[in-house]
Amino acid sequence: MDMTALLLSRIQFAFTITFHIIFPSFTIGLAAWLTVLEALRLATDRPVYRVIFDFWLKVFGVAFGLGVVSGIVMAFQFGTNWSELSKMSGPIQGPLLMYETFTAFMLEATFFGVLIFGRKRVPPWLYLFSTAMVALGTTFSAFWIMVNNSWMQVPSGYVVENGVFVPNDWTKIIFNSVVWSRFPHMLLASYLTGAFCVAATGAWYVLRQEYHAESGIMLRMGLGLAAVLMPIQLFFGHLNGGYVNTYQPSKMAAIEGRWNDEKPAGEVLFAWPDVENRRNLFAITLPPPFGSLIDSDSLAAGETGLNSIPPKNWPPVVIPFFSFRIMVGCGMLMLGLAWLGTYLSFKQRLERNRLLLWATFLSFPLPFVAILTGWFTAEVGRQPWAVFEILRTADAVTPFLTTREATISLVIFCAIYAFIFAFGTFYIYRLIRTGPAGKLFESPRLAVPSRPMSLGDAGLIHEPGHAGAGE
Amino acid sequence: MVMFWVLLLAVSILLYALLDGADLGVGMLFGLARGEATRRVLLRAVAPIWDGNETWLLVTGVILWGAFPPVYSTLLSAFYLPLFLMLAGLILRGVAFEFRDNTQRMRWIWDLSFAGGSVVATFMQGVTVGALVEGLRVTNGQYSGGDFGWFTPFAALCGVGLCLGYALLGACWLAKKCEAEVRDAAHRQIPVLAVSVLVFLAVVFVYALAEHLPILHRWIDRPYLFIFPAIGAIAAIVLARSILSHNDDWPFYMVTLIFVSAFGTLALSFWPYLIPFVITIDEAAAPQSSLMFMFWGGVVVFPLMLVYTLVSYSVFRGKIRTTTVHY
Numbered sequence: 185m186d187m188t189a190l191l192l193s194r195i196q197f198a199f200t201i202t203f204h205i206i207f208p209s210f211t212i213g214l215a216a217w218l219t220v221l222e223a224l225r226l227a228t229d230r231p232v233y234r235v236i237f238d239f240w241l242k243v244f245g246v247a248f249g250l251g252v253v254s255g256i257v258m259a260f261q262f263g264t265n266w267s268e269l270s271k272m273s274g275p276i277q278g279p280l281l282m283y284e285t286f287t288a289f290m291l292e293a294t295f296f297g298v299l300i301f302g303r304k305r306v307p308p309w310l311y312l313f314s315t316a317m318v319a320l321g322t323t324f325s326a327f328w329i330m331v332n333n334s335w336m337q338v339p340s341g342y343v344v345e346n347g348v349f350v351p352n353d354w355t356k357i358i359f360n361s362v363v364w365s366r367f368p369h370m371l372l373a374s375y376l377t378g379a380f381c382v383a384a385t386g387a388w389y390v391l392r393q394e395y396h397a398e399s400g401i402m403l404r405m406g407l408g409l410a411a412v413l414m415p416i417q418l419f420f421g422h423l424n425g426g427y428v429n430t431y432q433p434s435k436m437a438a439i440e441g442r443w444n445d446e447k448p449a450g451e452v453l454f455a456w457p458d459v460e461n462r463r464n465l466f467a468i469t470l471p472p473p474f475g476s477l478i479d480s481d482s483l484a485a486g487e488t489g490l491n492s493i494p495p496k497n498w499p500p501v502v503i504p505f506f507s508f509r510i511m512v513g514c515g516m517l518m519l520g521l522a523w524l525g526t527y528l529s530f531k532q533r534l535e536r537n538r539l540l541l542w543a544t545f546l547s548f549p550l551p552f553v554a555i556l557t558g559w560f561t562a563e564v565g566r567q568p569w570a571v572f573e574i575l576r577t578a579d580a581v582t583p584f585l586t587t588r589e590a591t592i593s594l595v596i597f598c599a600i601y602a603f604i605f606a607f608g609t610f611y612i613y614r615l616i617r618t619g620p621a622g623k624l625f626e627s628p629r630l631a632v633p634s635r636p637m638s639l640g641d642a643g644l645i646h647e648p649g650h651a652g653a654g655e
Numbered sequence: 656m657v658m659f660w661v662l663l664l665a666v667s668i669l670l671y672a673l674l675d676g677a678d679l680g681v682g683m684l685f686g687l688a689r690g691e692a693t694r695r696v697l698l699r700a701v702a703p704i705w706d707g708n709e710t711w712l713l714v715t716g717v718i719l720w721g722a723f724p725p726v727y728s729t730l731l732s733a734f735y736l737p738l739f740l741m742l743a744g745l746i747l748r749g750v751a752f753e754f755r756d757n758t759q760r761m762r763w764i765w766d767l768s769f770a771g772g773s774v775v776a777t778f779m780q781g782v783t784v785g786a787l788v789e790g791l792r793v794t795n796g797q798y799s800g801g802d803f804g805w806f807t808p809f810a811a812l813c814g815v816g817l818c819l820g821y822a823l824l825g826a827c828w829l830a831k832k833c834e835a836e837v838r839d840a841a842h843r844q845i846p847v848l849a850v851s852v853l854v855f856l857a858v859v860f861v862y863a864l865a866e867h868l869p870i871l872h873r874w875i876d877r878p879y880l881f882i883f884p885a886i887g888a889i890a891a892i893v894l895a896r897s898i899l900s901h902n903d904d905w906p907f908y909m910v911t912l913i914f915v916s917a918f919g920t921l922a923l924s925f926w927p928y929l930i931p932f933v934i935t936i937d938e939a940a941a942p943q944s945s946l947m948f949m950f951w952g953g954v955v956v957f958p959l960m961l962v963y964t965l966v967s968y969s970v971f972r973g974k975i976r977t978t979t980v981h982y
Contacts, residue, residue: 252706253749257742259716263731264738270731274724275945282717282949286956289710294963297970348724350942582732589802593739600743604750 190581192590193265196597198563200257202556203601207251209555212326212371213378214244215319220405222312232397239398239620240382241299243612248296250608254601259285265590269570269580276342276351277332284328291321323371330367331358336571337562338362338431349571362431365423372417373558377551379413380518382406383525384548385616387541398620404529407544410522418515428565429479432572433488435565436479438501439508440487441467447486449475454509457501462491497568504565507557514554521547656950657940660722663953667718669918670964671711673824673911678705680825682748682773683818684844685766693837694766696975700832702752703971707964709745714960721949723939726929733791733798734783737805741779748772777821778814782806785813788863788921793933809862816855823848824914827907832975838903845906846898853891856917860884863924873924880923887916 218240225233259281262270270277298306298314306314341356342349351357383406389399429436436442441452443462451474455464476485490498521543528534535541566572570580678701685697720727731738747768755765782805789809792800826848829841864871874880890912897905927935940946 249750253746256709256713256745259713260731260738260742263716263720263727264735265732267728267732270720271724271728274720274727275941278717278719278721278724278727278941279945279949279952282721283952283956285710285713285717286952286960289713289960293707293710294966297967345942348942351944351948354944354948582735584798585732585735586802589735592736596739596743600746604746607750607754 188587189585189590190578192587192594193581193585194577196590196594197261197265199594200254200261200597200601202559203605204251204254204258205555205559206552207247207254208322208326209370209374209377209552210247210381211244211251212319212322212374213376213381214240214247215315215322216375217378217382218244219312219315219319222315226308226312232401235620236398236401242615245300246608246612246615250604253604257597264593265582265585266570266580267582269575272347272575272580273336273349273571276335276349276357279351280328280332280335280357284325284332288321288325288328291317291324295321326370326374327367330370331363333562334360334363334366337366337566338427339571339574344574349574362427365420365427369417369420369424369558372413372420373551373555376410376413376417376518377555379406379410379522380551381548383410384545387544388616389619390535391538391541391545395619400535403525403534403544407522407525407529407534410518411526414515414519414522418519421512421515425479426481429487432566434490434493434497435499435504435561437488437490437493438499438504438565439561440475440479441501441505442475442487442489443491444489445486445492446472446475446489448473448482448484449479449487451475451478455505457505459501499565499567504561507560507564511554511557511561514550514557518547518550518554656943656946657722657936659953660718660940660946660949661936663957664715664718664722665918665922667711667715669915671708671715672918673914674704674708674711674964676777676821676914677701677824677828677907678708679748679773679777680821680823681828682769682825683777683822684825684829684841686770686774688840693840696833696837697829698752699975700829704967705752706749707967709749710960712745722941722946723929723936724941726934726939729791729793729798729930729934733800734786734805736802737779737783737786741776741783744772744774744776744779746772748776774818777818781814781817781820782810784817784921785810787931788813788859789866790931791933812855813859816852816859819848819851819855820914823852824907824910827910830903831907834974842898842901849891849894849898849906849910852913856887856913860920873926883916883919883923887913887920890916 218237221233221237221240224230225237262277295314295317298311299318303311335357338360339349340360341351341353343352344350382402386399386402386404386406389395390403425436428439440449441455441457441464442449443464450472451470452464453468453470455467455469458465473483475487476482479485479487490501521540525534525540525544528537528540568576568578570577681697681701685694688694688697716727719730748770749772751765751769751772755762755769786805786807789807791798792804798804823845826841826844830838830845833841864874890909894906894909894913897909925931927937929936929939
């Protein structure tokens with residue numbers, strides 16, 4: 185086994201999936217938001233909802249395209265770099281991914297076409313239906329991915345035959361408490377991402393004193409939705425902690441920076457985990473029973489420490505420890521912003537409070553950072569296992585993969601992704617800077633349903649006068 | 656049940672090669688096209704359909720993984736570099752569709768990535784098929800061919816052959832979809848490409864028979880299998896006639912038929928192996944509980960995807976009016 189090839193494969197998977205998840209988490213939320221906007225327009229008949237819809241549809245197109253392009257790679261990477269995993273878990277993970285491709289891509293591709301071109305060709309209710317179907321497609325995709333990943337976190341419903349994981353209970357694989365606390369957690373995270381991007385855009389326009397009606401709606405709806413969803417998200421986050429504590433004590437101990445078994449346990453708020461000497465430096469700790477209360481909802485429960493787990497089964501402690509705290513920190517900031525902003529908005533003072541407007545404008549990275557660090561916690565915390573406690577990552581990698589091959593592919597991906605990411609984000613930035621422009625969306629002559637990103641060009645090429653409108 | 660998934664796998668691979676083959680071919684011909692107006696017409700001929708076409712590659716991938724996990728893991732890991740080079744090509748040509756309209760100054764970059772990406776992706780697909788025909792070196796159930804074991808003269812020849820084949824499909828598609836100069840250029844390209852492809856196919860067929868006696872015996876034992884090469888030969892004759900009469904539609908249908916017969920010939924030569932002489936269909940099949948779970952996806956959702964493809968092609972049917980090509 186080539187250890188460098190293993191490390192490079194892990195870096196490559198981490199890099200490509202980190203790059204990929206940015207776009208779906210944005211588009212899942214945006215698709216749902218577009219559905220709400222279209223429903224509101226049908227119910228109220230206010231043209232402003234149509235303007236906002238058409239504007240965000242353009243942004244949706246660009247992000248959707250980048251998600252599609254980067255997603256293709258994921259479907260093949262299991263086989264190329266992780267041939268042992270894909271051979272052993274293929275009977276379970278393969279069918280799950282097949283259902284993702286079959287159900288989600290079908291809905292998305294078909295109704296995305298209607299979304300772009302069908303405005304004049306289908307009745308309003310069918311147009312709304314199409315929007316909802318795109319949202320449903322992205323949700324299906326998220327669902328199958330969460331089932332898939334949850335099986336790697338907490339494998340269930342299988343027996344081992346001839347070194348292969350053979351499914352014997354699909355109900356257990358799909359309908360278990362782990363899936364149904366993680367899937368809502370991811371879905372809510374996507375909705376919050378959409379909400380904060382919309383609110384930040386609204387705040388930017390208010391600060392620039394542009395698009396008065398649109399910006400107000402974006403700001404209030406974005407912050408209002410976040411104000412409602414954030415507490416629910418914290419609740420599902422807590423449920424996730426519950427599954428980790430029950431099934432993955434090694435991950436939990438790393439997240440908590442807990443070295444010794446404690447009963448009842450204290451709670452480390454901040455520290456620098458000194459892995460070599462098995463202790464925390466500069467620790468700020470809440471006394472018992474706060475740790476037991478947070479991890480096990482109990483005043484007296486015993487909690488496992490890393491010292492009672494063999495070090496060869498430890499995850500890299502520092503990464504889950506800090507990424508978890510960054511995620512929670514982002515969540516708290518978002519909760520504060522959403523509640524304060526919504527309160528001020530009720531008092532009709534939001535649009536005069538420049539400090540909060542600036543904070544909201546600058547808040548758009550928070551949900552992305554929270555999602556990425558949340559995934560780092562889940563995935564790095566699962567190490568050293570690919571499938572928790574039954575298949576080590578080191579045994580999952582393609583056994584004959586060489587350092588040369590892994591280096592070449594990693595360099596290819598870093599170069600190409602950096603290239604297309606730079607252009608993609610630049611186009612999204614330019615679209616948002618340009619703004620809704622009050623003009624109804626028209627399908628550009630050359631834009632077609634299978635060219636989602638060409639939507640981004642439409643407003644800029646046909647309406648050059650609006651480019652840079654905010655300057 | 657296993658045969659059902661073999662069938663869906665075959666349909667997906669064939670659809671991918673035919674549909675994406677045509678637009679990869681247009682991508683390669685794009686590199687030869689001069690002038691912005693011509694290039695726009697070429698792009699328009701494939702822009703509405705290329706993404707849907709590429710989805711069939713994903714469909715192939717997930718069917719392989721779900722229904723035949725050992726094949727998925729063996730093939731993808733053995734063809735590590737060709738696969739990533741192919742994906743890189745597909746990504747670059749995919750974004751080129753979207754990005755080239757956003758810039759004047761840097762348009763050459765996206766034109767290059769569109770044509771270059773198409774060539775790289777196609778060449779790598781051909782190399783992979785060629786290396787498969789030659790046979791993967793496998794020791795104790797594990798690929799042992801090395802980083803570049805797939806890169807043989809024969810595989811490279813297949814890479815070039817597939818480039819010619821896809822370019823032929825692309826040219827026929829352009830003849831069918833376009834008017835005026837673009838169509839006339841396609842009509843000039845079709846005979847050249849067609850002759851090269853037929854020569855190439857004949858060489859490969861003879862080579863495969865000569866190298867692999869087991870295949871030769873199968874063909875001698877079951878002469879009725881020659882139905883596939885025979886269909887290909889008849890299609891070639893009709894193709895020649897349609898080229899001479901400058902027909903716009905028939906070349907595309909006949910080349911499609913030649914592709915189908917070539918695929919059928921190849922598949923029958925492999926039978927009952929999925930990876931020739933290494934893994935058979937029955938050895939590769941996932942457990943019954945997996946196949947049963949996938950069954951509803953295959954029976955209900957797969958036909959829906961076919962319907963989508965049909966709808967998409969019928970919405971964008973007919974000639975592109977060159978006169979409307981402007982911004």
